[in-house]
Amino acid sequence: MIVKQEETLTINVKPGWTKGTKVTFEGKGDEKPGYLPADIIFTIQEKRHELFKRTGDDLEIVVEIPLVKALTGCSLSVPLLGGETMSIHVSEVIYPGYEKVIHGQGMPNVKGDKRGDLRITFLVKFPTELSDEQRSETCSILAGCC
Template sequence: MNGVHRFGCVGRDNPTAPRGFSKHRSIDSSFPFIPSPLSRSGSRRSPSPTPSSLYRNQSRKSNDSNGFMAAPLSRNASRRSSTPIMFSNSMGMVKPPPIEKKLECTLEELCFGCTKKIKITRDVITDSGEIIQEEELLTIKVKPGWKKGTKITFEGMGNEVPGAYPADIAFVIAEKRHPMFRREGDDLELAIEIPLVKALTGCDISVPLLGGERISLTTDNIIHPGEERIMPGQGMPTKLQGKRGDLKLLFLVQFPKELTDEQRSDVLSILEDSA
């Protein structure tokens, strides 16, 4: 165990398949299009939606590997390309691999849950064939107990390009290093440093919990270096409703750096008697 400092509590280190293609995976007919040189406001719209807009007009859903749902909040169109796009679907539509992005969360956020809002900018093909950039505000509801590697997928939220479906965007949960706790599955680990005299004579220890509370631990027995003690139900939420993992305490005993001759003599006599 590493990263231990001072008396008290010290820190330590710590599904998914995209849903695949939209149900409109292919379109049998081609969509020839002759763009107008006029601006968007004066151009004529195609009588039939382009494959990209067909896909875009479907209800957009996102999912994560555990079956949780997320969805974009809002959209704001911005910069626009001045060159209309002509394309045909005669060769069939394809879908690029998902675009993965890291989403960092603290242990507290993964323990108690939170809401994350992420702004993205993406290329979108309009019905008139122009490419514009839109801002999307995505929302992710992090559920208590999620682990690193949990994936949340927003279907079709990548850039739109001619002849292809937009890629999915997948956010992968990453766990930020905590200054005190280390996560192991559903359990939390915490290192406690105590001076030798307290390890030998017993003491009351104020143990911090992840939520900011403290709980008192009283020990009358000798605490050995490296000894572990378990505090049930003080870890991370589990898949079982209302259940939590354990908090494991690892005791690190602080030895004095030096002793005087008199102190050595006293310690020797005490330890000889105890033996």
């Protein structure tokens, strides 16, 4: 006799699990007379985050800053994965491709107590136009840099 039975299975997703992680419930699938019950296998998928991109255990974020702050340094508030923010100070000149790494603020590592890093890439916002006077002042200020 075949009896239809419903069972609720719970998956406790652990922090740091990556796309492709499989969770198997052995013998919890369909049964047929004369056969062993089937396994149920779930495969973890990752949902895209609006701010962060995941690379292994590291998280990447892009932060936009104005040109003046890129040249003179700045303090800014950076969002963290849990919803908090962290205040950081950058005193170096921020150039194209500049990246600041905050150790231990990435994803948890499933195999240990370590966390990945938060990698901040800066997008420098340039002015769209300058007056002749601003161009002249900029040239005189930056003449020694070229």
